[in-house]
Amino acid sequence: MNYPVWDVPILGNGLVIALIAVFHIMIAHFAVGGGLYLAMAESRALRTGRREWLEFLPAHSKFFLILTGVFGTVSGVGIWFSIGLAAPEATSSLIHNFVFGWAIEWVFFLVELTAAAVYYYTWGRIPEKLHLKVGWFYAIASLATLVIINGILTFMLTPGQTWLSVAGTGSEPDVFFAAFFNPTYWPGLFLRFLSCISLAGVWALLTGSLIDGRQRPELKTDVIRWSAKWLVPGFFLLPFCMVWYLWKVPTAQVELAQLGVSTIGAGMFTQVTRTVLISIMASGTILAVVYLAAYRNPVDFRIGFALGVLLLAVAATGTSEQARELLRKPYVIVDYLYSNSVRKIPVHRGELVVSEVEQFNKDGYLTHSIWAKAADARTVQPVPSDADEKPVTVPSDLDVTRGKLMFRGQCMSCHTVDGYRSIRRLLAGRNEKSIHNILGMLHENKEDSPYHAYMPPLVGTESEISALATYLNGLVVKPIE
Amino acid sequence: MTKSSSPASERSTGGKLWEFFDQRLGLSGILDIALHKTVPQHSQSVWYFMGGLTLFFFLVQIVTGTLLLIYYQPGGNAYDSVRRITYDIDFGWLIRSAHSWSANLMVFVLFVHMFSVYFMKAYRRPREFGWWSGLVLMVLTMTFGFSGYLLPMDELSFFATKVGLEIPSKMPLVGPAAASLLRGGPTVGQETVHRFFALHVVILPALFMLFLTFHLFLVQRHGNALPPSEERKPESARRSIRFFPDFLLKDLAMWLIALNVLGLFACLYPWDLGLKADPVASTPVGIHPEWYFMSQFQLLKVLGNWFPGAVGEVIGILMVTISGLVWALVPLFDRSSDNKMMSRVGTWIGILALAGLIALTVWGYAAL
Numbered sequence: 024m025n026y027p028v029w030d031v032p033i034l035g036n037g038l039v040i041a042l043i044a045v046f047h048i049m050i051a052h053f054a055v056g057g058g059l060y061l062a063m064a065e066s067r068a069l070r071t072g073r074r075e076w077l078e079f080l081p082a083h084s085k086f087f088l089i090l091t092g093v094f095g096t097v098s099g100v101g102i103w104f105s106i107g108l109a110a111p112e113a114t115s116s117l118i119h120n121f122v123f124g125w126a127i128e129w130v131f132f133l134v135e136l137t138a139a140a141v142y143y144y145t146w147g148r149i150p151e152k153l154h155l156k157v158g159w160f161y162a163i164a165s166l167a168t169l170v171i172i173n174g175i176l177t178f179m180l181t182p183g184q185t186w187l188s189v190a191g192t193g194s195e196p197d198v199f200f201a202a203f204f205n206p207t208y209w210p211g212l213f214l215r216f217l218s219c220i221s222l223a224g225v226w227a228l229l230t231g232s233l234i235d236g237r238q239r240p241e242l243k244t245d246v247i248r249w250s251a252k253w254l255v256p257g258f259f260l261l262p263f264c265m266v267w268y269l270w271k272v273p274t275a276q277v278e279l280a281q282l283g284v285s286t287i288g289a290g291m292f293t294q295v296t297r298t299v300l301i302s303i304m305a306s307g308t309i310l311a312v313v314y315l316a317a318y319r320n321p322v323d324f325r326i327g328f329a330l331g332v333l334l335l336a337v338a339a340t341g342t343s344e345q346a347r348e349l350l351r352k353p354y355v356i357v358d359y360l361y362s363n364s365v366r367k368i369p370v371h372r373g374e375l376v377v378s379e380v381e382q383f384n385k386d387g388y389l390t391h392s393i394w395a396k397a398a399d400a401r402t403v404q405p406v407p408s409d410a411d412e413k414p415v416t417v418p419s420d421l422d423v424t425r426g427k428l429m430f431r432g433q434c435m436s437c438h439t440v441d442g443y444r445s446i447r448r449l450l451a452g453r454n455e456k457s458i459h460n461i462l463g464m465l466h467e468n469k470e471d472s473p474y475h476a477y478m479p480p481l482v483g484t485e486s487e488i489s490a491l492a493t494y495l496n497g498l499v500v501k502p503i504e
Numbered sequence: 505m506t507k508s509s510s511p512a513s514e515r516s517t518g519g520k521l522w523e524f525f526d527q528r529l530g531l532s533g534i535l536d537i538a539l540h541k542t543v544p545q546h547s548q549s550v551w552y553f554m555g556g557l558t559l560f561f562f563l564v565q566i567v568t569g570t571l572l573l574i575y576y577q578p579g580g581n582a583y584d585s586v587r588r589i590t591y592d593i594d595f596g597w598l599i600r601s602a603h604s605w606s607a608n609l610m611v612f613v614l615f616v617h618m619f620s621v622y623f624m625k626a627y628r629r630p631r632e633f634g635w636w637s638g639l640v641l642m643v644l645t646m647t648f649g650f651s652g653y654l655l656p657m658d659e660l661s662f663f664a665t666k667v668g669l670e671i672p673s674k675m676p677l678v679g680p681a682a683a684s685l686l687r688g689g690p691t692v693g694q695e696t697v698h699r700f701f702a703l704h705v706v707i708l709p710a711l712f713m714l715f716l717t718f719h720l721f722l723v724q725r726h727g728n729a730l731p732p733s734e735e736r737k738p739e740s741a742r743r744s745i746r747f748f749p750d751f752l753l754k755d756l757a758m759w760l761i762a763l764n765v766l767g768l769f770a771c772l773y774p775w776d777l778g779l780k781a782d783p784v785a786s787t788p789v790g791i792h793p794e795w796y797f798m799s800q801f802q803l804l805k806v807l808g809n810w811f812p813g814a815v816g817e818v819i820g821i822l823m824v825t826i827s828g829l830v831w832a833l834v835p836l837f838d839r840s841s842d843n844k845m846m847s848r849v850g851t852w853i854g855i856l857a858l859a860g861l862i863a864l865t866v867w868g869y870a871a872l
Contacts, residue, residue, distance in 0.1 A: 284595065315757035320750060323545065331758075335761065335764055
């Protein structure tokens with residue numbers, strides 16, 4: 024069960040996670056690719072006698088240290104904080120399955136942070152060869168964090184049949200490696216690695232653009248051109264990795280990306296298509312922009328254009344990550360945990376094997392919700408069966424309260440009242456009966472339902488669903504809150 | 505070994521092709537002009553991209569507008585055809601959203617271009633006609649926006665046009681006749697859609713191309729103007745880059761960034777369609793024009809409240825007309841940096857115009 028205590032008006036908690044995550048990924052991928060960049064750049068400078076690079080690299084590593092060590096770290100904690108609040112059930116599942124994975128990642132993360140600080144503060148203070156070794160040490164540690172976290176991230180989209188066959192039995196740790204090296208692990212790892220080295224180039228272009236081209240034309244030309252080349256592997260190899268990745272993703276999930284080809288109809292989950300389009304366009308044009316604005320005329324490459332390139336990188340990375348998240352619908356962990364935190368697979372509770380969907384439909388969703396009891400004990404009392412038959416004319420306070428708790432528990436992880444995926448906008452123009460019909464379709468969750476592909480089953484008793492319809496109708500007719 | 509004296513028989517296929525076209529089209533002459541043209545490089549060079557960006561969004565308008573023409577039906581089926589484009593046809597929503605967003609972005613960068621030209625004093629001799637032709641292009645662009653806004657015939661576009669056409673009808677003497685001519689009758693209806701459609705896809709593009717060609721010819725003729733701060737520098741301290749290929753390729757990079765910005769808007773905020781317009785319904789509360797007409801709309805609204813009857817609106821129309829005239833005639837009194845007083849007057853007029861435009865627009869939205 025979810026604990027829907029976190030209500031973010033307008034944005035919704037899902038969007039808050041997305042915003043923090045995109046910010047974090049822009050920096051975290053830089054932390055991985057940038058480590059390689061620094062080590063390779065320093066190695067190249069020492070090997071080829073480019074001493075002037077040793078003036079640029081400390082400045083770049085200072086920017087790197089601040090961005091990754093401060094903003095990357097804080098936003099990483101922000102992700103934990105926000106997913107813990109928005110999707111505690113999913114977070115709990117991941118921790119239970121991957122606790123050692125995460126522990127290993129944190130060790131590498133600690134090594135990475137320490138090495139980054141040592142690397143920056145020892146410029147010119149320790150022998151050059153030793154300093155370079157610190158750089159490589161950092162690069163390997165940061166790469167290791169990617170190798171670990173990728174297993175957990177890809178697991179959510181493709182947990183794999185081996186893990187699913189034991190999910191909910193308590194034997195999940197036995198198949199740790201099957202879950203970790205899940206079907207999209209390798210394509211996901213290559214995708215992220217290519218993205219990391221591209222972002223290393225993008226961020227280096229940003230700091231490189233600050234070099235005075237009039238004063239240091241040779242240095243600026245070398246830095247800009249070398250940094251621009253870091254985008255080349257990603258540009259040419261990412262499409263192949265993407266095809267490989269999508270080949271491993273279940274067809275039903277891939278098909279979600281086509282829902283918005285012909286329409287922008289509300290409630291049709293069309294945004295995946297639009298998100299994918301942005302990702303393709305930004306990824307497909309960034310190298311051309313870098314070539315035209317930076318590589319051809321590096322001396323005059325200024326911060327304005329560098330920010331333009333960064334904008335494209337943010338658009339490409341942000342939308343790719345969002346598309347990956349959206350493709351998981353209607354699940355948080357595909358084929359295991361729905362986005363409303365209800366498990367699809369029956370779970371073992373002591374001697375019993377329990378289907379949460381059936382249990383909540385029979386006993387009531389709110390009955391099993393600890394937070395609902397805390398909110399209002401009256402709301403979880405089973406309503407007499409004849410109450411279901413009564414036509415709703417004037418909603419009682421109790422109906423509205425129970426409906427609101429249903430909304431908080433099962434809708435609010437994706438929808439807001441007035442902002443992102445606004446329920447008021449999606450249901451505009453409908454009356455209570457029509458809303459009830461939609462909720463009925465969501466409750467039955469038949470395979471031929473238009474909502475089946477991206478909406479989880481709405482669980483609860485008939486009276487709870489009626490209470491939700493009453494609450495939602497109140498939102499549509501006139502603001503309740 | 506040099507190949508410069510190679511006989512024609514030894515020349516590459518590309519060389520032969522070049523010669524074929526060059527002899528017939530005079531490409532060497534065009535290339536020669538392009539290679540000799542330079543663009544100043546200084547701290548304010550970014551503003552030189554604005555004209556090109558406006559042109560880019562105009563080109564997007566042509567491409568997406570042409571695609572929309574395949575499915576759009578003016579008249580009684582206008583709304584249903586736009587509905588089909590938005591909700592049924594593959595990527596129809598994308599074409600329509602790109603068309604609408606690029607129209608708005610075109611107006612926005614056009615305003616930026618106009619004010620950057622103004623504050624760089626690029627209207628001074630010998631560039632007065634560049635300034636005037638630019639102003640004509642701006643008026644045509646805004647008319648494009650006004651005429652295109654009605655075409656979907658949804659509730660918002662219908663009533664906004666209805667309210668918008670009431671403004672010229674208040675103009676003394678010619679007002680009612682002009683409004684009636686645009687409407688095609690006493691009220692906004694199917695006839696209006698036909699007229700606006702003809703205006704939008706035939707008359708305005710023809711006029712626009714004419715003035716655009718003239719404008720680009722003048723830009724080529726006089727080159728990019730230097731801002732006063734650069735003008736004061738000795739010639740030896742000034743820098744420039746070749747227009748072809750250096751500036752042109754940077755311009756292309758800017759266009760690609762603009763394409764992405766357009767794509768972001770079109771995909772993240774696709775242009776929706778409201779309810780079908782009901783001509784007999786009363787005007788809904790909060791109907792307002794597009795953002796680029798908001799300042800004029802707010803001025804007329806405020807003056808209408810301050811003065812009784814139609815007096816306020818007539819005063820407002822006169823104020824807008826006089827302001828436009830002053831704006832157009834600035835090159836005639838701020839003619840050179842030597843006249844410090846007139847130069848300062850010109851700058852202050854620009855600051856006043858920009859501040860007034862922003863303040864009235866913000867006020868207009870706040871008052872909705």
